[in-house]
Amino acid sequence: MATPKEMMTTWDKIQPGAVLPSFEDPEKKIRSKFNSYNYKVADWRVEKPVFNRDLCIDCDFCWVSCPDSCFIVEEVENKRGKKQAKIVGINYNLCKGCAVCVEVCPTPIKSLLMFPEFVDNDEALKQWPKKD
Amino acid sequence: MAERYELKQKEVWDGNMAASHALRQAQVDVVAAYPITPSTPIVQNYAQFLADGYVDGEFVMVESEHSAMSACVGASAAGGRVATATSSQGYALMVEVLYQASGMRLPIVMTVVNRALASPLNIHGDHGDLYLGRDAGWIHLIANNPQEAYDMTLCAFKIAENEKVRLPVTTNQDGFLVSHTAQVVEPLDDDTAYKFIGDYKAMNPMLDTKNPQTYGAQTEEEWHFEFKASQHKALMESPAVIDEVFAEFEKLTGRKYNRVETYKLDDADVALVVMGSAYETAMVAVDKAREEGIKAGLIMPRSFRPFPYNEIAEKLKNVKAVAALDRSAPMGAMGALYNEVSGALAANGQSSIMTNYIYGLGGRDTTAQHILEVIKETEKNAKAGKRVTDLQGFINLRGPKLSFN
Amino acid sequence: MKNIGNLKEFACTPDRFQGGHRLCPGCAHGMIVREVVNATDDDLVVSTATGCLEVCSAIYPYTSWDVSWLHIGFENAAAGISGAEAMYKALSRKNKLYNEDRNVKFVAFGGDGGTYDIGFQSLSGATERGHDFLYVCLDNEGYMNTGGQRSSSTPIGAHTTTSPRGRVSYGEKHRKKDLTMIMAAHGAPYVATAVPGSKHWKDLAAKAAKALSTVGPTFINALSPCTTEWKFKPEDTVEIGDLAVETCMFPLYEIEDGHKLTINYRPKNKVPVEEYLSKQGRFSHLFKPENKWLIEEIQKEVDRYWEYLQRREEAGV
The missing domain is CATH 3.40.50.920 (Rossmann fold)
Structure with missing residues (x-):
C-alpha cells in the first residue's frame, strides 16, 4: 500500500515526532490530508453493498454495525420535531465490502444487498428482488 | 498556587536534595516516578514538598519505572512540563519508553542517579545505566557534584523545551558519591529559578482537544528513516542551544559550564x-x-x-x-x-x-x-x-x- | 452524561473514528470503538495499546482519529492515559487549560494481549491509583495482529498458532482468564462486559456513556469477534457476537463499586455452546469424536458460570 506521491515529503519537511493533526481547519472541522477519511480502501472490495432508499426504514442497524464509518447520515426532524438520522448513502471510498450491513438489515426485502463491484448502482437497483 | 520555599544563600544538600529542589522550582506539571536506590530520595523529597504545599502539580507514584516513563510520555504529549527520576534497573526497565519519548520529541527531564546494572546486583554508582541509554535519542548531561546536579537540572528544562530542540534530557549524577554526599550548594531563589527556565511552551498538545493530534503513528519503510534522521539532526544541532543556556546561566549565577x-x-x-x-x-x-x-x-x-x-x-x-x-x-x-x-x-x-x-x-x-x-x-x-x-x-x-x- | 435514547437519535452523532483505517473487513474493533467514542459529547483523549487497532488506525501519514490520540507501546496504554489525565488535573488546578469551555474525558483501548497479558500491570496500577478514565478491552481472544497466537484470554479448546490443534492436541489447554472479575476486584466504580452489533448496541453505548460519566477508573471488556483468526465470514461478525451472548459464553453484565453485579441480558432460551463453536473454524476440531468431551466440558463450565452470575446478582453482593 504505497503512500500517494504528494504525501512523500523529505526528512527536512516532516513534522517533528511524526505528530499528525486530524484537522486542517479545526474550527470548521475540515479534515486534514492526514485524516484517513481522505484515504481510499475501495480496492479491498470485490463486492459492494448497494443501498435501496425506497425500502429503508431508518433503523440504523447498518450505521451502528459498520466497522468503517461508511454510512452517510443526514439529520432530519421526525413528526414530533425530534432529530433523527436518515441514511442517504454509502461512502464507497471507505467501504471494504464486508457485508455486515446486509446481514443486519431487518427489512423484509433487504434495503442493502451485495453486488459485484462492476455492476452499476442504478442497474443493481433495477435487479432488486420484488415482493412476490 | 504553591508556597514559595525560603532558601538560604548557601544550603547543605546532597545531590538528590539538589535535584528535588530543582524539580520543585521548575513547577513541573506532572512528575510520575517509581522509587529505586539511590534516586529514591528525589521522589521522597518531592512528595514531602507536595505534602507541605510547595508543589501544585500532579505527583503520580506509579507501579513500575516502565509505567513511570509511559505516564511521562502521556503527560508530556498532553501538553505540560514533565519530569521523573530513576537509577539502574529502573532505567533499564524504562529503556523501551525512552526511545518512544524521544521519537515523539517530548521534552521530558529525567534526573538519573547512576548505578550499576545487575547481575550481580549492586546498588552503588557506575555508568552502566547511562551507557545503556546512550542511543535512546536523549540529551545526557553530566553533573559531578550536588551543585552541578542542581544547576544541570535547571538547565535541562530550558534545553529540552527549546523549540529548536524538543528532546528529552537526562541529568546524571553518581550514585551515593554525589546523590548521598552533602555539600554546600548555592541555590537560586524560587522566582529567579523559575524565571530562568520560563513558562512551558506547548507544541501540538493533546489537551488542546479542539485541534486533535495523533501521537505515536506507525511509520514503516517509507518514513521511519526520515524521522530518525530528523531526530538525530535535532540532537546534532542542540549544542547551539546548550551553549546558549549555559551562557545565560553563567550571567545569572556566575557559574560557567561548558559542553x-x-x-x-x-x-x-x-x-x-x-x-x-x-x-x-x-x-x-x-x-x-x-x-x-x-x-x-x-x-x-x-x-x-x-x-x-x-x-x-x-x-x-x-x-x-x-x-x-x-x-x-x-x-x-x-x-x-x-x-x-x-x-x-x-x-x-x-x-x-x-x-x-x-x-x-x-x-x-x-x-x-x-x-x-x-x-x-x-x-x-x-x-x-x-x-x-x-x-x-x-x-x-x-x-x-x-x-x- | 449523554443520553443514549434510540438508535435513530444516536446515529446523528458525527463519527469521531473515521473509516479509511486498515482493520480487516468486518472487524468488530471498528464497531466497538465507534460506539464508545460516540457515547459522549465531551472531548476525548484516547490512548491505544499496540495491536490491531493501533497499527490499523495510525499508519503514517494517516490517522483515523478525530480526537487526540496516543500510542506508546504494547504494555502501557493505561499508564500513558494516566499521565495525560494527570496533566489535565494539573493544568486545571493551575488555571492553564487549553480550552476552558470543554470537558475532556480519557479513554484507553487495548486488545486482550495488551490488557490481559503484557499491559495488565499498568492497567492494574492506573486503576488502583484512581485515575479518571475508561479502559476498553477489545477482546478477540488472542494476538490477532501478529497472526493469531494464544493469550491468557484464549478460551480452552481454541486453535491458535501457538496452541495449535494437532495429532495429539485439542488446541488451547487453559481456561480464559476472568479479567472482568479481576478488574471488579480492584474496587473500580464501574466494570462491564459488552458485545458489538445491532442487537446489543444500546447495551454497549449506554455502558460506555455510564463509564465515561463515572468519576474514577472504569473498565469495559468488549468481546470482539475476529473474522480472520476465529475463521468465520466477515459478514457474520455481529451474529457471532450475539451467539456468544445467547450461549452465555460471554454474558452481558456490569459490576458497580466492585461488588454490585447486574446481569444486563438474559437469553430466553440458552443456546447450546455447539451453536457458537461450530460457526468458527478455530473450534472445528472439537467436533471430531475424540474431542467431543471437551465441548461437554465447555458447556458445563458455561452453565456453572451462568449459575454463579445469577446467584451473585440475587445475593446483591
Whole structure:
C-alpha cells in the first residue's frame, strides 16, 4: 500500500515526532490530508453493498454495525420535531465490502444487498428482488 | 498556587536534595516516578514538598519505572512540563519508553542517579545505566557534584523545551558519591529559578482537544528513516542551544559550564578523559602529577550526548597520550569514552596515543592515588611516542593484573 | 452524561473514528470503538495499546482519529492515559487549560494481549491509583495482529498458532482468564462486559456513556469477534457476537463499586455452546469424536458460570 506521491515529503519537511493533526481547519472541522477519511480502501472490495432508499426504514442497524464509518447520515426532524438520522448513502471510498450491513438489515426485502463491484448502482437497483 | 520555599544563600544538600529542589522550582506539571536506590530520595523529597504545599502539580507514584516513563510520555504529549527520576534497573526497565519519548520529541527531564546494572546486583554508582541509554535519542548531561546536579537540572528544562530542540534530557549524577554526599550548594531563589527556565511552551498538545493530534503513528519503510534522521539532526544541532543556556546561566549565577570541561589541559602532554564524580578526584591526581613534573590535564564531555567530537579533538590537539576512563563494564569492546574520543581524534587526523581504563564498577573506590598511577602509565606512552602500556586496564581490581591488548 | 435514547437519535452523532483505517473487513474493533467514542459529547483523549487497532488506525501519514490520540507501546496504554489525565488535573488546578469551555474525558483501548497479558500491570496500577478514565478491552481472544497466537484470554479448546490443534492436541489447554472479575476486584466504580452489533448496541453505548460519566477508573471488556483468526465470514461478525451472548459464553453484565453485579441480558432460551463453536473454524476440531468431551466440558463450565452470575446478582453482593 504505497503512500500517494504528494504525501512523500523529505526528512527536512516532516513534522517533528511524526505528530499528525486530524484537522486542517479545526474550527470548521475540515479534515486534514492526514485524516484517513481522505484515504481510499475501495480496492479491498470485490463486492459492494448497494443501498435501496425506497425500502429503508431508518433503523440504523447498518450505521451502528459498520466497522468503517461508511454510512452517510443526514439529520432530519421526525413528526414530533425530534432529530433523527436518515441514511442517504454509502461512502464507497471507505467501504471494504464486508457485508455486515446486509446481514443486519431487518427489512423484509433487504434495503442493502451485495453486488459485484462492476455492476452499476442504478442497474443493481433495477435487479432488486420484488415482493412476490 | 504553591508556597514559595525560603532558601538560604548557601544550603547543605546532597545531590538528590539538589535535584528535588530543582524539580520543585521548575513547577513541573506532572512528575510520575517509581522509587529505586539511590534516586529514591528525589521522589521522597518531592512528595514531602507536595505534602507541605510547595508543589501544585500532579505527583503520580506509579507501579513500575516502565509505567513511570509511559505516564511521562502521556503527560508530556498532553501538553505540560514533565519530569521523573530513576537509577539502574529502573532505567533499564524504562529503556523501551525512552526511545518512544524521544521519537515523539517530548521534552521530558529525567534526573538519573547512576548505578550499576545487575547481575550481580549492586546498588552503588557506575555508568552502566547511562551507557545503556546512550542511543535512546536523549540529551545526557553530566553533573559531578550536588551543585552541578542542581544547576544541570535547571538547565535541562530550558534545553529540552527549546523549540529548536524538543528532546528529552537526562541529568546524571553518581550514585551515593554525589546523590548521598552533602555539600554546600548555592541555590537560586524560587522566582529567579523559575524565571530562568520560563513558562512551558506547548507544541501540538493533546489537551488542546479542539485541534486533535495523533501521537505515536506507525511509520514503516517509507518514513521511519526520515524521522530518525530528523531526530538525530535535532540532537546534532542542540549544542547551539546548550551553549546558549549555559551562557545565560553563567550571567545569572556566575557559574560557567561548558559542553567540554577541562582542567589544566592547556600545556598538558598527558590527558585523562573522565566523567562524573571521579573528575574531581582526578583533579587532585593531576595536581599531584604536576608537582612531580608530569604535565597532566583532564577533559570531560559535560554533554555525553550530543557528544562534542570536534571540541574534544580541538582541545586534545597538542596532547601526546590520552587515557579514557570508563565507569562501565565494556563487555567485549573498549569503553564508550575510549571509542568516542578515539573517533573524534581520528576524524580530525590527530594521533594522540589512546588507552582505556575501566574503573569504579559497582561503586568500587577510585582514589587520587589510583588515578595518579594511570597518569604515570599514560606518561610512558607520551614519552615513548607510541603505546607501550596495555590497551585496556582495570583500576583497583583485586587479583592478578587484568589487561587487554 | 449523554443520553443514549434510540438508535435513530444516536446515529446523528458525527463519527469521531473515521473509516479509511486498515482493520480487516468486518472487524468488530471498528464497531466497538465507534460506539464508545460516540457515547459522549465531551472531548476525548484516547490512548491505544499496540495491536490491531493501533497499527490499523495510525499508519503514517494517516490517522483515523478525530480526537487526540496516543500510542506508546504494547504494555502501557493505561499508564500513558494516566499521565495525560494527570496533566489535565494539573493544568486545571493551575488555571492553564487549553480550552476552558470543554470537558475532556480519557479513554484507553487495548486488545486482550495488551490488557490481559503484557499491559495488565499498568492497567492494574492506573486503576488502583484512581485515575479518571475508561479502559476498553477489545477482546478477540488472542494476538490477532501478529497472526493469531494464544493469550491468557484464549478460551480452552481454541486453535491458535501457538496452541495449535494437532495429532495429539485439542488446541488451547487453559481456561480464559476472568479479567472482568479481576478488574471488579480492584474496587473500580464501574466494570462491564459488552458485545458489538445491532442487537446489543444500546447495551454497549449506554455502558460506555455510564463509564465515561463515572468519576474514577472504569473498565469495559468488549468481546470482539475476529473474522480472520476465529475463521468465520466477515459478514457474520455481529451474529457471532450475539451467539456468544445467547450461549452465555460471554454474558452481558456490569459490576458497580466492585461488588454490585447486574446481569444486563438474559437469553430466553440458552443456546447450546455447539451453536457458537461450530460457526468458527478455530473450534472445528472439537467436533471430531475424540474431542467431543471437551465441548461437554465447555458447556458445563458455561452453565456453572451462568449459575454463579445469577446467584451473585440475587445475593446483591
